[in-house]
Amino acid sequence: MAEPFGIVSGAIGIASAFTACIDCFGYIHFGRQFGRDFQTNQLALNCARLRLTRWGESVNIYDDPKLGRQDATAAEIQLAKDALLQILVLFADTKSISQKYKLTATAREDLSVYSTDDMDPKIIVLDNKMRALALQRQKKTQFLKLTSWALYHRSTLKDLLEQIVLLLDEIEKIFPEPHAQVKFVQQEAAEIGKETSDKQSLQLVEDAATGIDSLLQKTVKEVIAGHQYLNITFGGKGLAGDAFSDDWKGGAIGASHKFDGVEVKEGGKGLLGNKYGGKDFFDD
Known part of the structure; x- marks a missing residue:
């Protein structure tokens, strides 16, 4: 070389x-x-x-x-x-x-x-x-x-x-x-x-x-393109999109959010979009 x-x-x-x-x-x-x-x-x-x-x-x-x-x-x-x-x-x-x-x-x-x-x-x-x-x-x-x-x-x-x-x-x-x-x-x-x-x-x-x-x-x-959420049903816990931990420093991903056909049943729990720091979504 x-x-x-x-x-x-x-x-x-x-x-x-x-x-x-x-x-x-x-x-x-x-x-x-x-x-x-x-x-x-x-x-x-x-x-x-x-x-x-x-x-x-x-x-x-x-x-x-x-x-x-x-x-x-x-x-x-x-x-x-x-x-x-x-x-x-x-x-x-x-x-x-x-x-x-x-x-x-x-x-x-x-x-x-x-x-x-x-x-x-x-x-x-x-x-x-x-x-x-x-x-x-x-x-x-x-x-x-x-x-x-x-x-x-x-x-x-x-x-x-x-x-x-x-x-x-x-x-x-x-x-x-x-x-x-x-x-x-x-x-x-x-x-x-x-x-x-x-x-x-x-x-x-x-x-x-x-x-x-x-x-x-x-x-x-x-x-x-941003995030798109179509025909989603939450029976239990569900997260659609990105989740960011407390030490995330990079800002948000996604120019926009589009929702269509989202259903949360009784007892269900859903998050559509991004999570930035704080308590974890899945923590009760």
Whole structure:
């Protein structure tokens, strides 16, 4: 494996490799060749970074050397580390492509890049929130100190994202932690929904996550649709919707609630909607 950015693979641990990967997402800019599409491309990068940090959080990458699996073998942990190092290689390759392009570009070619000032206000809000959600999971200081680089070709971005997704698929297959992943993605969707009050903004995230983060795409789609309760009968105790424990900090999931054909029989007890903290619904 090539050593990206001068990093010797055996010299850093998996947590440092994880931190370095998160760093790299922040170094990429988009050249003017992308046109206004650069905004949706930025959101796509945010989705990939958010997915990576969700996995790291779910396996407790900074504090658990077994990555959430006490039966994990040294070979499996090494595979996860190699996947993270390969992500760094991908970033290093895109930087190299950018540098070569700048060296061979003619004087008439525009090598300037887009900045936040070029973004639509809605995209800025989404970009800031998704960036913040990812970076708050980066519990170590920045590992890499690099200069930013620009992407000038859509094909380079496409290849980068496709390969990152394949590597994320690989490490999630070895260390899946599905329950934690669902918990964290619901927090993400709730925070994004709270920050952006309109469905159009949420739709932008759903679209950006397509092919990159199916879990985020599915969850945001559910937020847009809201909860629907049809033809429900409560004979005993029943809960329809989500329940949140006292320590839940992510806000509410679901844009709306729709009820039709709900019946609570004598002696029955039902809750339709969300429960936030306090006494548990099933406690008498």
